Amino acid sequence: MAAMPALEIEPRGRTLEEEVVELFDSFREPLLRYLASFGLPLADGEEIVQEVFLSLFQHLRRGGGRTNLRGWLFRVAHNLGLKRRSRTPRGSNALWKWMPDPAPGPEEQFFTGETERRVQAVLRALPEQDRRCLTLRAEGLRYREIAETLAMSLGAVSLSLARSLARIARAAGR
Amino acid sequence: MREPDVHLSDRELVLAADGELSTSRERHLAACGTCRARLRDLERAVADFAGVHRGTLDPLLPRPDAPRARLRARLAEAASGKPIGRQFWFRPWHAAAAGALALILTVGVLSLYQWRWSRANGLVDVPSPRLTPGAARKVDREELCNSALPKNQVVPADLRRRVFQAYGMANADPRAYEVDYLITPALGGDDDIRNLWPQPYVSTVWNARVKDALEDRLRDMVCRGQLDLAEAQRDISTDWIAAYKKYFQTNVPAR
Secondary structure: OOOOOOOOOOOOOHHHHHHHHHHHHHHHHHHHHHHHHHHHOHHHHHHHHHHHHHHHHHHHOOOOOOHHHHHHHHHHHHHHHHEEEHHHOOOOOOOOHHOOOOOOOOOHHHHOOHHOOOOOOOOHHHHHHHHHHHHHHHHOOOOOHHHHHHOOHHHHHHHHHHHHHHHHHOOOOO | OOOOOOOOHHHHHHHHOOOOOOHHHHHHHHHHHHHHHHHHHHHHHHHHHHHEEEEEEEOOOOHHHHHHHHHHHHHHHHHOOOOOOOOOOOOOOHHHHHHHHHHHHHHHHHHHHHHHHHHHHHOOOOOOOOOOOOOOOOOOHHHHHHOOOOOOOOOOOOHHHHHHHHHOOOOOOOOHHHEEEOHHHHHHHHHHHHHHEEEEEEOOOOHHHHHHHHHHHHHHHHHOOOOHHHHHHHHHHHHHHHHHHHHOOOOOOOO
C-alpha cells in the first residue's frame, strides 16, 4: 500500500477556521482509527481529535510551518493519546471494545471472513508499538513520518513492520 | 555501499515502498524477483491490515456532524480570543475537577461578597472604626518634628498576624497588604492594634501608597506650623480618604 505524499496546504483565501475544519473533515477518521491503538474510550478519542485541531489552529495562527501537516497531526495526536492514556485506567470503557473479540459471535461472523478474523487475532497479539507502526502505515503515512511520529529510527520502524507483516502474511495463508 | 546483487534489507524494503531507494538498489530491485516478491508481500500485508483495520473501526465511528459543529464553536471562541472551553463532564476525574472548580468559584464568590461587604463597611479602603479607631502617643509638635522617627515603623510579625485575624483575613496574602498605621508614627501614631489595619497596596484606588502621600503632606504641614497636630491626627483617623481630598484639594488620588 503506497503512502500518500506529505500534506502541505496553502492558504486559498479562506479563513483559518475554514481551513482547519476542512482538514478536520479529512483527518478525523484516520486520527480516530489511530487512537484506537491507545486503548482509550471512543469519547476520549473524539476529545483528543478536537484538541489536535485546536492546537493546529493555534499553530497556524502563530505562523507555524505548513509543511507535512499530516505528520504534524498524527504526532500531536500520538502525544495527546499517550498523555490521556496515562490518566485513564484500563477498564470496561477501554478502546479494546473497538476491536471485535477474537472469537466473535454469529452476527460478527456474518460480516467477518475467516481470514479477517485470523488477521484480527494477530493484530490483537501484536506489541503496542508494532500495532501503531502498522496503523500509521495503513493511514497512509510514509515510513519516515512514522519514525518521526513514534520517535523511532527508520531501522526500528522497518524491523517492527517486517515482524508484524510476516505474522499477518502467515495468518492470511500466504 | 552494498553490492548490486545483495538482496534488500528490511530497511531498504520499506524505503523502496516509499520510492526512496538509491539508484543502484533500485537497479537490484528491478532485476531481483525475490526482492520484488518481498516488496509485493509487504505491500499486500499492509493492505490486508488496512482493510481489517478500517472494516472493523469505521462502522463504530459516529457521524462527523456533531464533532464538526463542536470544533467550529471552539474555533470561533479561540479566534475571538476567549478561553477555549472543554467539555469533559462525563468522566470521573473531570467530575472531580468540576467539583474542585465549583468549590473554587464558591470560595471566590464568598470572597467577593466578603470584599464587597468589607468595602461597604470600610474595612478595605478605610479601616473599621470599631477595630481601628486610631491610637496616638502623648507627644508635642516640637518633639515630633525634631525627632528622626521612621515614617512607618516595622510592625512585628505577631502583631501583623493579630491584625489579619481581627479583620477575618487570616489566609490573605500578606505581600498584597501593608499592615498600616492609621495614625502614622510620624504624626504620633501608637504601636497598638487599635491603630493598625491591613491596607491593600494596589487593589483599590485608595491604597497604601496614596495614604503614604497624605501622611507626608500632613507631617509637612504640622512641622511647618500650618496644621495643628491634634487636628491632623483626628482628620486622618476619622476618614483618611476625606482627609486626602481635603488636603490635596482633589477627589482623585495622584498616580
